[in-house]
Amino acid sequence: xxxxxxxxxxxxxxxxxxxxxxxxxxxxxxxxxxxxxxxxxxxxxxxxxxxxxxxxxxxxxxxxxxxxxxxxxxxxxxxxxxxxxxxxxxxxxxxxxx
Amino acid sequence: xxxxxxxxxxxxxxxxxxxxxxxxxxxxxxxxxxxxxxxxxxxxxxxxxxxxxxxxxxxxxxxxxxxxxxxxxxxxxxxxxxxxxxxxxxxxxxxxxxxxxxxxxxxxxxxxxxxxxxxxxxxxxxxxxxxxxxxxxxxxxxxxxxxxxxxxxxxxxxxxxxxxxxxxx
Numbered sequence: 001x002x003x004x005x006x007x008x009x010x011x012x013x014x015x016x017x018x019x020x021x022x023x024x025x026x027x028x029x030x031x032x033x034x035x036x037x038x039x040x041x042x043x044x045x046x047x048x049x050x051x052x053x054x055x056x057x058x059x060x061x062x063x064x065x066x067x068x069x070x071x072x073x074x075x076x077x078x079x080x081x082x083x084x085x086x087x088x089x090x091x092x093x094x095x096x097x098x
Numbered sequence: 099x100x101x102x103x104x105x106x107x108x109x110x111x112x113x114x115x116x117x118x119x120x121x122x123x124x125x126x127x128x129x130x131x132x133x134x135x136x137x138x139x140x141x142x143x144x145x146x147x148x149x150x151x152x153x154x155x156x157x158x159x160x161x162x163x164x165x166x167x168x169x170x171x172x173x174x175x176x177x178x179x180x181x182x183x184x185x186x187x188x189x190x191x192x193x194x195x196x197x198x199x200x201x202x203x204x205x206x207x208x209x210x211x212x213x214x215x216x217x218x219x220x221x222x223x224x225x226x227x228x229x230x231x232x233x234x235x236x237x238x239x240x241x242x243x244x245x246x247x248x249x250x251x252x253x254x255x256x257x258x259x260x261x262x263x264x265x266x267x
Contacts, residue, residue: 022186
């Protein structure tokens with residue numbers, strides 16, 4: 001149970017950072033924290049209960065792979081945004097001037 | 099006893115690193131906090147008798163994803179005097195606290211009130227079983243993950259591709 005609470009607070013910290021951060025890179029860091037909370041929760045749930053341990057670990061491996069893909073894409077998007085807007089601040093980008 | 103001590107140390111790593119990751123003004127410090135947090139989660143995987151997951155956590159997250167984030171920090175002007183510095187509106191603090199409190203409160207209530215029977219000592223899953231799961235039962239998902247990774251990388255290259263002589267794509 002205490003593992004679930006740690007994972008839950010990782011999710012909460014990530015959500016807090018997602019709203020609090022002003023730049024896209026900071027938001028990417030927050031999303032990584034939330035994905036880690038998810039992985040920890042899945043592994044703890046599968047290892048500490050009667051559930052199948054292997055499928056839980058495989059699910060977490062899939063979460064890690066998706067996180068890697070997402071980080072790659074977000075990095076590319078950040079670079080494009082930084083080139084076009086000369087800034088990665090969300091307030092500056094959200095004005096929608098083409 | 100020693101396991102409890104290790105758990106407390108890892109929990110401090112995870113939560114302290116997480117707080118540093120969202121609270122630091124400099125994005126490089128936030129990245130250091132993220133790495134601390136990821137290493138703490140890797141230690142928790144060790145405590146959960148999943149050493150393969152711990153190694154993968156260090157390889158993929160600390161090794162690959164953090165380097166990617168560091169590239170993002172370097173390629174944008176995200177230094178200490180950059181975009182994260184400066185005051186925010188008070189309503190933003192309220193909103194972000196709400197984003198922290200509401201899921202943690204609701205889900206925490208559920209977790210504390212409805213606990214399933216849990217084992218005291220987790221059993222390690224043999225690596226061969228993991229491999230058989232990946233290439234047996236979950237082959238389609240495994241291959242789809244590779245396709246997603248390929249698409250993400252091709253998309254990343256295409257997005258940042260600059261036309262010769264023209265403006266940026």
